[in-house]
Amino acid sequence: MNQGIAEITLIYALPLGISFVTIFATATTCGRNTKFAGAILSTLSIVIDCLFYFVKNTIIVQNVEGGILLSFFLLFLFGILCLVQTEEWSARVQFLLFSFCMLTGCIGTACFERPALVLTSSYSPTELVTHNKKYEDYISSFDNAYNENKEQGKVQVSAQNGDKQFDSDSDEDVELAPEVMDRLDTYADKAESIVDKMFDIMYAVSSFEPMEPNAGEMEREKRSQQALAINNRATTLNRKAIGIFHPLEAREAHTELVQASETIRSATHVLYSYCLLEDPEEARKKYAQAHDLIVIARRHVDKFNKIIQNLKTNNQPQQ
Template sequence: MNQQIADIALMMVLPLGITFTAILMSVSADTRTQKMLGVFLSILIVAMDCIFYFAKNSFITYNCDGGLLLSFASLFFFAIISFIRFEDRAAKAGNIFLAFFMLSAFMGIAYWDRPTFIPTSDYTAAELAAMNSQYQDYIASFENGEGGKILPNKSRTSAKAASSVASAQKNREDGSLSRMESYLVDAETVIKRMTDIINAIDNFEPLASNISEAEREQRSSQALAINNNAVALNKKVLGLFHPHESSEAHTELIQASECVRLAAYALYSYTLQENPEQQLILYRQSRDQIAQMKIYLKRFWNATEVLQSNNQQQTEQ
């Protein structure tokens, strides 16, 4: 839970807080020139936010490091706005120092610390998205009570993902693998994880009517681990890099992962519920979400088949 709060703070609260503060400072400037310059710089900050939130893994990697990088860049422009806004020499000197410090921090993360800034990274956006998924798996291991350890099935998944990335890189060097094919390799890894979670839900035996408190606590811990895996999977799908032409297909994949998350959450709520009628409702909700997930996955595969067919026809022409 603490890690999820930190994720929200670094990826949502801090960047957006800086953006709204910069906009308010711009519109409250004294002169028209200050307002115009402030508005221009505020538009740049909003543009960076839009790229980070709506074009995930296309410019800055969509993770906590990317949120920190976005915050440093936003604070740089915020310091420039403050320099323009205030007349006091001490305030101007302080804001120049802040701008220099934020620019140095931005350059340090972008070039020397982590491959967060895609245009300056040695990795492609698809490879960075794969790194994001492994990072999220590592964080999920703490949420599952594994203390940073990776379960055997996760090891196989991570090994398969690493193998897929290495194979994709080799094929890209040969010029034989398109962006769409690379995306499908990543999508297959995600769907494999979906299948593992669904199998875990299917194999979760119903609670006995005379279950003891100790056994209920044990079963609820198992359901919580499944729920945490589903939450991590949903984050991974949201940050998965995909070509522009596959946006509609990717939406179906996101819906499928959302159904898995809701199914796992209903299962966890089922283990905490003592009322038999409410238990039945939650259990049915879990099963209904699984059925809905299969529908979205079918739509996803149909959409990707159409895209592959169109790409093949264009290549032949």
């Protein structure tokens, strides 16, 4: 399944579908008491949906894991509604067990499945740093697997081509087949959406105003939450950049894309660390480091665009 379709399904289609089913079940129920209970549960579902979709990265992180967590909780509410509606004891026991399983899945997803998927308002900045570090370790496992696969791919290509070295100059001299160009165009289109999001995050880091040295605890807490939201976006984008399928001919360009996303993720983490430092000198260094990393990320993005443009230009049909 296409990754974008899967994300849309888990973040939007599944939670909203459960909410509509709950509302429909409330509208078709009989009895004033059950309608009243259904109205309360339906209202609660709508409120939770609004928090998830409109108050992004403040109460809960809006990503695939957040959509799964939301779906578990909405199914829990739906199970309670079914429990209230039914009159048979055997059915009530079944719906009670169903609701318990959904609540267990909700709590398990929130606390254990993804270290960074936390209710941010319940944690102090120091605790959030700990959770964020655990999530970085989780992401690094993807990076290591990606690097191992890349090295194995290089060995296989070297064996098949008589240990011939590949570089950007050789790419420019080889005419790509039409089907390869189609794959390249598909990859370039997907990568373009990632690059656009990269620029949004880089702008957010560059426009992040420095804090006053004597900023109060409330101000520091507010700014750290903003920086954490940016860091979560960068981490999610980094995963997308690593997982995007790329043809062999675009391996060098893809390496630059991954390097750019890695650098942006590092910049946002440094920015978040900056918000937690109380030493003015150390904070100033962290702030400058975050901006320096953004400059490096822009260079990787520029190199990526240049390589993709060269691949397309050198393989266009001659007039």
